[in-house]
Structures are given as C-alpha cells and as structure tokens.
Amino acid sequence: MQGKTIVLGVSGGIAAYKACELASRLTQSGARVHVVMTQAATRFIAPLTFEALTHQPVHTSLWPDAGEQAASAPPNSQPPTSNLQYAAMAHIALADSADAVLIAPASADVIARLAHGLADDLLTTLVLATRAPVLVAPAMNPTMLAHSATQKNLATLRELGYIVIEPESGRMACEHVGSGRLPETDVLIQALPDAMADVGARHALPLHGKMVLVTAGPTREALDPVRFLSNRSSGKMGYAIAAEATRRGARVLLVSGPTRLQTPPGVARHDVLTTQQMFDVVTQHAPECDIVIAAAAPADYRLANVAERKIKKTKIEKSGAAEAMLRLELVPTPDIIAQVGHGRKPHQIVVGFAAETGNELDEARRKLRDKNLDALVFNDVTQPDAGFDTDTNRVVWITRDSDEAWPLLSKDEVAARLWNAIESIAPGR
Numbered sequence: 210m211q212g213k214t215i216v217l218g219v220s221g222g223i224a225a226y227k228a229c230e231l232a233s234r235l236t237q238s239g240a241r242v243h244v245v246m247t248q249a250a251t252r253f254i255a256p257l258t259f260e261a262l263t264h265q266p267v268h269t270s271l272w273p274d275a276g277e278q279a280a281s282a283p284p285n286s287q288p289p290t291s292n293l294q295y296a297a298m299a300h301i302a303l304a305d306s307a308d309a310v311l312i313a314p315a316s317a318d319v320i321a322r323l324a325h326g327l328a329d330d331l332l333t334t335l336v337l338a339t340r341a342p343v344l345v346a347p348a349m350n351p352t353m354l355a356h357s358a359t360q361k362n363l364a365t366l367r368e369l370g371y372i373v374i375e376p377e378s379g380r381m382a383c384e385h386v387g388s389g390r391l392p393e394t395d396v397l398i399q400a401l402p403d404a405m406a407d408v409g410a411r412h413a414l415p416l417h418g419k420m421v422l423v424t425a426g427p428t429r430e431a432l433d434p435v436r437f438l439s440n441r442s443s444g445k446m447g448y449a450i451a452a453e454a455t456r457r458g459a460r461v462l463l464v465s466g467p468t469r470l471q472t473p474p475g476v477a478r479h480d481v482l483t484t485q486q487m488f489d490v491v492t493q494h495a496p497e498c499d500i501v502i503a504a505a506a507p508a509d510y511r512l513a514n515v516a517e518r519k520i521k522k523t524k525i526e527k528s529g530a531a532e533a534m535l536r537l538e539l540v541p542t543p544d545i546i547a548q549v550g551h552g553r554k555p556h557q558i559v560v561g562f563a564a565e566t567g568n569e570l571d572e573a574r575r576k577l578r579d580k581n582l583d584a585l586v587f588n589d590v591t592q593p594d595a596g597f598d599t600d601t602n603r604v605v606w607i608t609r610d611s612d613e614a615w616p617l618l619s620k621d622e623v624a625a626r627l628w629n630a631i632e633s634i635a636p637g638r
C-alpha cells in the first residue's frame with residue numbers, strides 16, 4: 210500500500226465502526242487514505258475519528274459551503290493534489306488522486322444509487338468521476354441483502370465493472386443470522402492490490418468472463434437437535450480451487466459446507482449445512498455457470514427421521530442389552546454432481562471428485578460415465594498425505610480418454626494443475 214492513495218467511502222450502516230480499523234490499517238501500511246462519508250455515515254461515526262486515524266481531512270459534502278475540509282484539516286496534513294485545497298472541486302480532485310476507491314461498508318442505499326448512476330452526494334459523484342477501480346463491500350441485514358432489488362443492483366454493479374467484495378455469513382448486530390456481514394479487515398485490504406493491478410491484464414486472464422461454481426467441505430445431517438453425521442472433509446481442496454479460479458479471472462461462487470476456512474478474496478461464498486441445501490443452491494446456480502467443480506464431500510445419507518429432542522443415553526441403558534443398541538435408519542441424499550452432469554448445457558464443463566478408500570480407479574471411471582462428467586479427480590483418502598484435512602494431495606486426473614497420476618502436491622498446486630487441465634478442455638466448449 211506504500212505510496213497508494215485510497216479513497217475510503219463509508220456509508221450509513223452499523224458496520225461503519227469497522228471502517229475505523231480499516232482506515233487505520235491502511236494508513237499504517239503506508240497508504241494515503243481519504244475518507245469520504247455519506248451524511249448517514251456521520252450519524253454512526255464522527256468524522257473526527259477518521260481524521261485522527263488517517264491524519265487527513267474527512268470529506269462529507271459535495272458542497273463547499275459545508276466547509277469541512279478547511280475547518281477540520283489538521284495543520285500538518287498534506288493534500289495529494291493542490292486541487293484538494295479547493296473544496297469546490299473536491300469530488301474531481303479526490304477522483305483523480307485515487308489509486309482505488311473502496312466503499313466499506315456499502316449500504317443497500319448507496320449500492321442502489323451507484324447501480325443507477327446517481328450522483329447526489331460526494332461519494333457517488335466521485336465514483337462516477339474516477340478512473341480508478343471501485344470496490345464495493347456490502348454490509349446489511351440478510352433480508353435486505355437477499356432482496357431481489359439489492360441483488361439486481363449488485364449484479365448491475367458487477368456488469369458495470371465494480372468489484373463487489375462478497376459479504377460474510379454470521380450473526381448480525383440486528384440479531385439475524387445469515388449473509389450480510391462486512392468481511393474481516395484483512396480480506397478488504399487484500400482485495401485492493403488485485404483491484405489495482407492493470408485492468409487490461411485482468412482481461413487477458415485465462416478464465417476472464419467465466420462463471421465458476423465450486424463446492425467444498427462436508428455437509429451435516431442431524432440425528433437430533435445436538436448431534437449430526439458428517440465426515441472429515443476440511444474444505445481445503447475446494448477453497449484452493451476457488452482461490453485459483455479467481456486469480457485466473459473467473460467469477461466464482463463457492464458453495465461451502467461448514468469449515469474453519471476464510472473466504473478467498475474475490476470469491477462469493479454461500480454457506481450450507483445439509484446435502485439437500487447444497488443440492489438446492491448448486492442446482493439453482495449451475496445453469497448460469499460455465500464450469501462446475503464438485504470438490505465437496507456431501508453426506509450420502511441422512512436420517513430417515515430426525516429426533517425432535519436429544520436422544521437420551523439413559524433410556525437406552527435401562528433397556529435390556531439387546532435393546533441398548535441404537536439403530537439409525539438412513540435414507541440416501543440427492544446426488545448433486547449427477548444432477549448437474551445430466552442437466553448440463555453443451556458448453557458447460559463439469560468436474561467431480563471421488564474420495565475412495567483404496568485404489569478403486571474402475572469405480573471412479575464408472576462414476577465419470579454414469580454422472581456424465583468431463584473429468585474426475587480421484588484420491589485414495591487412506592494415504593497419509595492425501596485426502597481429508599491435509600495440506601497436500603495425491604490424485605489421479607481421469608478423463609473420458611485417459612488417466613494421469615499426479616505426484617504428491619500441495620492443494621494449491623493441485624488446484625493450479627486442475628485449472629491447467631480444464632483450460633485445455635475449455636476451447637470450443
């Protein structure tokens with residue numbers, strides 16, 4: 210960030226307080242940070258806080274009679290261009306000076322205004338006037354985010370070339386749980402260098418313009434309100450594939466079961482818990498995607514009847530020895546990748562993963578054919594350095610025509626090889 214000028218747009222949402230840490234960290238990393246606040250943002254955080262953190266005047270109005278620049282500028286502040294001293298042209302000076310504009314948090318309202326090209330305050334006006342990349346980090350209540358108006362506006366922003374930093378899931382200030390949280394400061398900061406990279410270079414990336422869906426992690430099937438069936442998948446392989454696809458220019462939707470992993474920068478993540486939920490999200494989005502990679506380990510079975518209350522151990526113990534056994538009745542869950550494989554469009558590429566406990570390559574080849582896949586990544590999870598929760602993997606890349614055993618590689622390297630292999634399938638698809 211050394212020597213970079215970042216315009217940090219702060220709009221009116223609860224997460225505005227998180228922009229203080231962001232402004233501070235960017236300043237400490239050597240960036241010159243110009244904070245531009247909407248009027249609503251000033252109801253949440255005082256401009257003075259940002260001034261103190263960035264050592265720069267804070268801008269809150271398009272109109273010079275607001276007079277905030279001159280009045281609030283600390284005596285030793287150094288404006289990036291002389292134009293900035295003239296409040297009347299602040300929007301142009303700020304727009305010209307920016308290496309990147311980052312709006313965090315971006316309210317539903319500011320997203321709507323940007324999507325419609327409005328220029329009714331300093332922030333929206335300077336966004337129209339800048340040639341710098343503009344990053345937008347939405348933060349709002351999950352229902353506001355899921356509203357089709359907000360989703361349509363975000364889709365418009367992406368089409369217009371804005372970089373939308375996907376919100377994270379979790380508990381919100383409004384007590385709701387779901388997607389809409391401002392991502393961690395690290396994730397926001399990490400998104401900046403990529404955005405500032407030459408736009409032309411991004412267009413030349415091999416997966417530019419491709420929409421990719423990746424599944425990752427395990428799923429959970431409840432036994433009762435406190436217990437579940439799951440598996441040892443960590444999600445590391447799928448996350449590495451999603452991260453590599455973004456680096457190669459794709460737009461990526463990561464459909465993830467429960468993991469401890471951070472969302473890779475630039476990746477849109479949709480969290481699910483059960484196989485049925487993963488099935489629903491994947492089958493909803495797969496038709497819009499060019500490439501689907503199923504690296505998740507969804508549970509193949511779920512309980513026929515989930516107990517409404519915790520299954521008590523005492524009841525089982527009190528019964529005779531024969532009845533002390535707890536029998537669970539399991540029914541199959543839907544086969545996600547088979548559904549995608551059979552419903553695919555001619556241009557789509559579909560790749561599956563098969564985790565087996567032994568060298569069952571014939572079984573993997575059968576899956577490839579039966580599920581109508583282009584390729585299947587086979588791994589024997591009984592090997593100590595491959596499969597679940599390791600940082601390395603040893604896989605066989607199986608296509609309709611051939612098998613290729615790859616050596617022991619880090620999961621990042623497997624992801625890179627996988628994309629090299631897919632790119633060689635891609636032409637003409």
Ligand SMILES: Cc1cc2nc3c(=O)[nH]c(=O)nc-3n(C[C@H](O)[C@H](O)[C@H](O)COP(=O)(O)O)c2cc1C
Pocket residue numbers: 219220221222223224247248249250315316317318319320348349350353
């Ligand atoms: C207490 C409170 C919290 C709010 N939190 C959010 C929020 O997190 N995200 C959001 O989009 N809007 C939120 N709003 C609504 C916005 O502040 C409102 O839409 C405002 O017009 C946004 O203006 P701006 O886009 O110019 O900043 C909140 C409002 C209040 C009163």
